[in-house]
Amino acid sequence: MASRPLRLVFAGICLVAVGNPGLAFAQPASGVAPPAVPLQLNQGAAAPQHDAATAEYVLGPEDTIEVEVVGQPDKARARVYTDGTVQLNLIGKLVAQGKTPKQLSVEIAEALRSGGFYSNPLINVEVVGYSSRYVTVLGAVASPSLVPINRPYRLSEILARVGGVLPSGADYLIVRPEAGAERRYLIDELATGDATKDPFVTPGDKVFAPAAEVFYISGQVNSPGPFPMKTDMTVRQAIARAGGLTASGSDKKVVVNRGEKKVKLSGDAKVEPGDVLVVGERLF
Numbered sequence: 001m002a003s004r005p006l007r008l009v010f011a012g013i014c015l016v017a018v019g020n021p022g023l024a025f026a027q028p029a030s031g032v033a034p035p036a037v038p039l040q041l042n043q044g045a046a047a048p049q050h051d052a053a054t055a056e057y058v059l060g061p062e063d064t065i066e067v068e069v070v071g072q073p074d075k076a077r078a079r080v081y082t083d084g085t086v087q088l089n090l091i092g093k094l095v096a097q098g099k100t101p102k103q104l105s106v107e108i109a110e111a112l113r114s115g116g117f118y119s120n121p122l123i124n125v126e127v128v129g130y131s132s133r134y135v136t137v138l139g140a141v142a143s144p145s146l147v148p149i150n151r152p153y154r155l156s157e158i159l160a161r162v163g164g165v166l167p168s169g170a171d172y173l174i175v176r177p178e179a180g181a182e183r184r185y186l187i188d189e190l191a192t193g194d195a196t197k198d199p200f201v202t203p204g205d206k207v208f209a210p211a212a213e214v215f216y217i218s219g220q221v222n223s224p225g226p227f228p229m230k231t232d233m234t235v236r237q238a239i240a241r242a243g244g245l246t247a248s249g250s251d252k253k254v255v256v257n258r259g260e261k262k263v264k265l266s267g268d269a270k271v272e273p274g275d276v277l278v279v280g281e282r283l284f
Helices: 101-114 155-161 235-241
Strands: 064-069 075-079 085-088 092-095 123-129 134-139 145-148 172-176 183-186 206-209 214-219 225-228 249-258 261-265 276-281
Touching: 064 101, 075 085, 092 101, 101 123, 134 155, 155 172, 155 206, 214 235, 235 249, 235 276
Parallel strands: 134 206, 214 276
Antiparallel strands: 064 075, 064 123, 085 092, 134 145, 172 183, 172 206, 214 225, 249 261, 249 276
16 A cells, blocks of 8 residues: 655754664555666766855764654654765665755655655655864954855854954954955954855854954053054054043153154054054143
């Protein structure tokens, strides 16, 4: 007797650790399983390309999936091997690398139909272990780590997941993709709502939070000493960072020692890393 026809549906995704390498599907009502028909796969096909903002999770080596025939009591877990395949009972090997859980569920359902095990099975594939897609975060952050990417993440979300930048960190992040030039993003601009200033990260990206460079300020300021640099910091902002002018200080008498040079700077002049600012006294 053939199994009761079912509609084919798909579920969302989730991640995993290694489990049962095979899938023990229940037999048809007759108790006799027809011989399985080999599933023909185009293993040479290129992996589908996905826009980072909308793509489903794409499976890769070492990910773990959980496969369920909806209506059957058992679920089975399988790891994606280093060659990109998974091994399932009754079906054998399937290529999983480069496919979404939805695409893989279609192939599993087709293999079960072709083998005569089910007339129209409902298959649910969930990711229960994410190992192949991640972003590396290093530098002056609270928790440098590998951050699994199980959905589209913006740079601000990745920063939040590692606990943010330390006080000693710079005010920008460097994103280095696997291919292409690195880019810098100001941390203060990540929450502006401008998508160009808070981009989606891509698996394989390296996010680096450098330590802040410093400048030094002395003379007629309330809190002289070394301070971390801010992007495009002006002399006037540097004085404010040092607690402001003393009662006798003048922002028109600021001299910078820049290497072997000594230069007089206006309040709108840009401070450079390593500058030593000396704030002089006003005449009256």
